[in-house]
Amino acid sequence: MGLKPATNPDVEAVAIELSIDGESVAAKDGVSLYDVISSTGKIIPAMCYHYTFDPFGSCGMCLVMQEGKKAPVRSCTAKATAGMIIRTEGEDLFLARKKAVEKHLSVHPLDCPVCDADGHCELQDMAFQHGVTNLANAKQKFIPEDTRSPVLDFNMNRCIACAECINVCKDVLMIDALQFMKKGGFNQVVPKGDLALSCEFCGDCLAVCPVGAITNKFSKYLYKPWQIKKTTTTCNYCGDGCQMYLETKDAEVVRVTSPLSWKNKWGDRADTAKGHGGLCVRGRFGFEYIDSAARLKQPLLRKGNQLVETPWLETMHQVVDRFSEIRRKHGPDSIAGLITARCTNEELYLFQKLMRAGFRTNHLDSSARYGHLNFVHASRHALGIGRSPNDWEDLTKAKAVIIIGSNITETNPLTAVRIKEAIRVYKAQVVVIDSAITNMAKLASHPVLIKPGTEGLVIDGLVKATLGLDLIDEDSTKQHPKAFEALKSAVGHVSLEQVAAQTGMSVEALKEAATIFAEAPRSIILCAEGIVRQPDGYQNVLKLIDLAWITGKLGQPGCGVSTLTEEPNEQGAVDMGVAPEFLPGQASFNDQTARDRFAKAWDVTLPAADSGGSLVEILKRCRNGQIRALYVIGENPLATLPASMEVRAALDRLELLVVQDPFLTETARMAHAVLPACTSAEKDGTFTNLEGRVLRVREAMDPLGESLPDWHIMTALANALGCQWEYESSNDIQAEIMKLLPGYYNLGQPRQVVPTMDRYLSNNYAADVATRYRIPAPRGGKNQRPFVLLMGQILYHSGKMSTEAPGLIKIAPNAGRLRMNPQDMERLAVSEGTTVRVTSDQGSMQLAVQPDQAIAPQTCFFPEHFNEPPVKDLMSVQVDPTTGVPSFKRTCVTIEKA
Ligand code: SF4
Numbered sequence: 043m044g045l046k047p048a049t050n051p052d053v054e055a056v057a058i059e060l061s062i063d064g065e066s067v068a069a070k071d072g073v074s075l076y077d078v079i080s081s082t083g084k085i086i087p088a089m090c091y092h093y094t095f096d097p098f099g100s101c102g103m104c105l106v107m108q109e110g111k112k113a114p115v116r117s118c119t120a121k122a123t124a125g126m127i128i129r130t131e132g133e134d135l136f137l138a139r140k141k142a143v144e145k146h147l148s149v150h151p152l153d154c155p156v157c158d159a160d161g162h163c164e165l166q167d168m169a170f171q172h173g174v175t176n177l178a179n180a181k182q183k184f185i186p187e188d189t190r191s192p193v194l195d196f197n198m199n200r201c202i203a204c205a206e207c208i209n210v211c212k213d214v215l216m217i218d219a220l221q222f223m224k225k226g227g228f229n230q231v232v233p234k235g236d237l238a239l240s241c242e243f244c245g246d247c248l249a250v251c252p253v254g255a256i257t258n259k260f261s262k263y264l265y266k267p268w269q270i271k272k273t274t275t276t277c278n279y280c281g282d283g284c285q286m287y288l289e290t291k292d293a294e295v296v297r298v299t300s301p302l303s304w305k306n307k308w309g310d311r312a313d314t315a316k317g318h319g320g321l322c323v324r325g326r327f328g329f330e331y332i333d334s335a336a337r338l339k340q341p342l343l344r345k346g347n348q349l350v351e352t353p354w355l356e357t358m359h360q361v362v363d364r365f366s367e368i369r370r371k372h373g374p375d376s377i378a379g380l381i382t383a384r385c386t387n388e389e390l391y392l393f394q395k396l397m398r399a400g401f402r403t404n405h406l407d408s409s410a411r412y413g414h415l416n417f418v419h420a421s422r423h424a425l426g427i428g429r430s431p432n433d434w435e436d437l438t439k440a441k442a443v444i445i446i447g448s449n450i451t452e453t454n455p456l457t458a459v460r461i462k463e464a465i466r467v468y469k470a471q472v473v474v475i476d477s478a479i480t481n482m483a484k485l486a487s488h489p490v491l492i493k494p495g496t497e498g499l500v501i502d503g504l505v506k507a508t509l510g511l512d513l514i515d516e517d518s519t520k521q522h523p524k525a526f527e528a529l530k531s532a533v534g535h536v537s538l539e540q541v542a543a544q545t546g547m548s549v550e551a552l553k554e555a556a557t558i559f560a561e562a563p564r565s566i567i568l569c570a571e572g573i574v575r576q577p578d579g580y581q582n583v584l585k586l587i588d589l590a591w592i593t594g595k596l597g598q599p600g601c602g603v604s605t606l607t608e609e610p611n612e613q614g615a616v617d618m619g620v621a622p623e624f625l626p627g628q629a630s631f632n633d634q635t636a637r638d639r640f641a642k643a644w645d646v647t648l649p650a651a652d653s654g655g656s657l658v659e660i661l662k663r664c665r666n667g668q669i670r671a672l673y674v675i676g677e678n679p680l681a682t683l684p685a686s687m688e689v690r691a692a693l694d695r696l697e698l699l700v701v702q703d704p705f706l707t708e709t710a711r712m713a714h715a716v717l718p719a720c721t722s723a724e725k726d727g728t729f730t731n732l733e734g735r736v737l738r739v740r741e742a743m744d745p746l747g748e749s750l751p752d753w754h755i756m757t758a759l760a761n762a763l764g765c766q767w768e769y770e771s772s773n774d775i776q777a778e779i780m781k782l783l784p785g786y787y788n789l790g791q792p793r794q795v796v797p798t799m800d801r802y803l804s805n806n807y808a809a810d811v812a813t814r815y816r817i818p819a820p821r822g823g824k825n826q827r828p829f830v831l832l833m834g835q836i837l838y839h840s841g842k843m844s845t846e847a848p849g850l851i852k853i854a855p856n857a858g859r860l861r862m863n864p865q866d867m868e869r870l871a872v873s874e875g876t877t878v879r880v881t882s883d884q885g886s887m888q889l890a891v892q893p894d895q896a897i898a899p900q901t902c903f904f905p906e907h908f909n910e911p912p913v914k915d916l917m918s919v920q921v922d923p924t925t926g927v928p929s930f931k932r933t934c935v936t937i938e939k940a
């Protein structure tokens with residue numbers, strides 16, 4: 043259809059004027075006439091139109107009269123042109139639309155009372171608006187419902203063949219899982235090939251279906267729309283920060299919806315660059331953890347060998363007495379704390395304040411340590427900014443994107459949709475460099491499969507190719523000639539042929555990727571788990587920044603080096619100072635001015651500069667008895683970290699382990715006290731997403747049982763320890779943060795960050811860069827283990843939290859199987875379900891295998907969400923010497939038939 047000129051950032055669409063109902067209206071040439079009409083505030087019926095995808099023009103509702111034409115025109119598929127004279131109202135149009143409604147209703151069952159869409163149905167609304175009562179010739183279709191999908195049911199008796207489901211899946215999501223098929227004399231929507239639906243299960247088709255033809259298995263027959271309370275909040279699964287409506291009935295979450303809806307079909311296509319308002323499978327169908335039967339509803343206190351339900355007061359007395367005694371006897375350094383980046387900003391802020399001002403210790407850390415801090419430290423070091431510089435609009439409108447080390451669809455599915463729009467609408471060149479055959483690689487213009495763990499070497503090759511091909515931006519390099527010389531000398535020894543041999547990315551591909559990136563006017567590098575959660579993550583981000591510097595892609599609009607955050611508030615955790623090296627606002631913990639400011643604000647003496655250990659150091663100190671009490675909020679180190687980190691030994695040695703969590707996790711089972719925390723659906727606050735947007739989290743329901751918000755428990759604990767905190771709500775904490783970090787809450791807009799490299803390039807850059815481009819020796823030797831075992835996230839889960847959501851477990855249960863490339867399986871003479879022995883330097887275990895086309899040859903994969911069998915224990919750990927980030931997601935293994 044191509045109604046897209048207004049969304050092409052390179053071509054300014056011609057401004058035109060046309061007349062609508064006698065008024066002159068300004069518009070852009072070539073956009074949908076329907077959009078122009080709706081931009082004036084006139085809403086004419088449109089049952090098959092949605093502004094997020096190309097018009098289909100089937101329902102016959104959006105009719106208007108165009109001067110010079112005898113018959114009404116479908117305004118959705120008509121392009122606006124200069125001088126058009128349009129009429130949108132009149133008896134003739136009303137009757138024509140009424141006829142269209144009658145046509146649809148004549149083959150539609152009138153089962154409204156038992157339809158999920160009753161009260162939320164465009165066909166119902168249209169019938170009402172047009173007074174359709176005469177259905178004498180109505181006939182039934184009698185099509186059996188398709189209930190084969192784990193999340194959606196398809197009732198094609200109700201389908202009006204508007205194709206919105208097919209179009210959103212194909213045009214917006216580029217998944218293309220649905221089609222029309224003529225069956226039983228009717229055009230029906232069926233999953234491709236008329237097989238059971240096999241897709242990403244995002245539910246966007248459900249969202250746009252204007253009738254009840256697609257229904258949500260998890261909420262069917264549970265409610266009537268008027269019984270539902272709808273709360274706008276932010277998803278708690280990943281750093282994309284999607285806005286969602288949590289719909290509750292009494293104390294039960296019945297469904298999740300989002301701004302993408304047939305009800306919300308009027309908009310400017312260009313706005314989709316900022317997001318299309320949909321959700322992924324986790325956001326839409328992963329809500330059942332909130333009111334799960336497994337939720338903790340009472341505090342638990344260890345009595346003998348057992349955790350026993352105990353009233354809050356008694357539990358808190360015990361906890362406070364034990365903390366106080368340990369502090370008195372062994373000093374504040376004997377206490378440490380860990381918190382999850384699924385907590386709100388306000389809670390993260392309060393946590394570090396409690397540790398520093400309450401306990402007076404600086405041993406604290408968050409799950410941002412698992413990788414995001416590699417990015418933050420590198421970006422701060424080189425550019426002075428501690429987060430990604432690019433937002434969703436930048437990604438959508440980029441002309442070139444290098445995605446390196448990121449299986450983006452699995453970790454950040456809605457950011458992936460931005461890249462898909464960049465590919466489909468804006469025709470971006472996308473280079474995907476990964477050791478897995480990722481979903482994005484299949485859509486990208488330049489998919490490159492590399493050997494696992496060679497991402498750093500690929501970057502060396504890209505920098506070398508950029509220099510060799512003279513793709514240099516002189517404006518950027520000429521201001522720092524010495525730094526540029528130092529970089530050239532640092533990569534002098536790099537040979538593209540050697541890089542190609544070791545990485546699997548050919549010399550031509552390296553040159554092509556370098557050229558695409560350097561020559562595009564808006565180029566972005568997106569790096570994630572394959573860089574930041576791996577050894578040398580910090581150095582590899584610095585190398586990517588080198589590449590962006592010499593090609594002039596730093597500080598330019600729509601350019602930069604960015605990352606993804608897997609948990610919803612990793613950025614917030616860093617910004618709120620939950621790391622021994624940072625105070626709130628990412629001020630250095632050792633910076634005297636900042637220390638004075640916070641000491642004054644909190645009216646305390648802060649722990650000494652340079653004190654405090656991060657995660658790995660904290661666990662080491664627990665093991666050697668220096669740390670005797672550990673406060674863990676929402677983290678589960680026992681289930682997350684490999685056995686070689688000896689977490690159990692560390693926790694065993696503690697005199698006091700207090701775990702605060704909505705669930706009785708593996709770590710909580712070892713605790714002396716377990717405090718029941720509520721989920722983000724039961725509290726207010728904010729998350730900071732990967733773009734740097736601060737987004738509201740809103741209380742949708744009362745806390746379950748006696749669980750409480752984390753901020754509430756921390757406030758009680760702090761006051762019992764002698765602090766005088768007067769927070770009565772998350773807003774009170776927010777007010778304090780606002781005073782200390784002016785501008786942090788920027789009304790949902792990403793705060794502007796301006797990268798500046800001058801200081802870095804003028805100070806010690808030469809020494810810094812000299813050791814960065816080391817070519818590691820190729821893997822070899824007679825003890826070499828031929829396979830690379832990778833652990834990581836899959837689309838249907840997020841950390842361990844999603845495993846508490848039955849809906850997601852239904853879609854993706856723990857198969858307990860090692861995923862392998864089918865060719866490798868053939869070579870090993872194993873088939874699906876065969877048990878193999880997997881051996882790493884850390885140990886050996888037996889498990890069954892399953893084929894997976896997305897797994898590259900000589901690699902194998904196990905989802906990090908599951909510990910049965912405990913594949914994570916095969917991993918060894920490497921700790922980054924600069925950032926303290928532990929990497930434990932990749933190791934070499936031998937695989938043999940058991
Ligand atoms: S659930 Fe999502 S991926 Fe699956 S068919 Fe619907 S729109 Fe497509």
Ligand code: SF4
Binds near residue numbers: 204206207255
């Ligand atoms: S299933 Fe719904 S969205 Fe899809 S064609 Fe039918 S009515 Fe339209």
Ligand code: SF4
Binds near residue numbers: 283321
């Ligand atoms: S993309 Fe992330 S934030 Fe958005 S719905 Fe999915 S898990 Fe939630």
Ligand code: FES
Binds near residue numbers: 116117
């Ligand atoms: S909205 Fe135009 S034909 Fe359906």
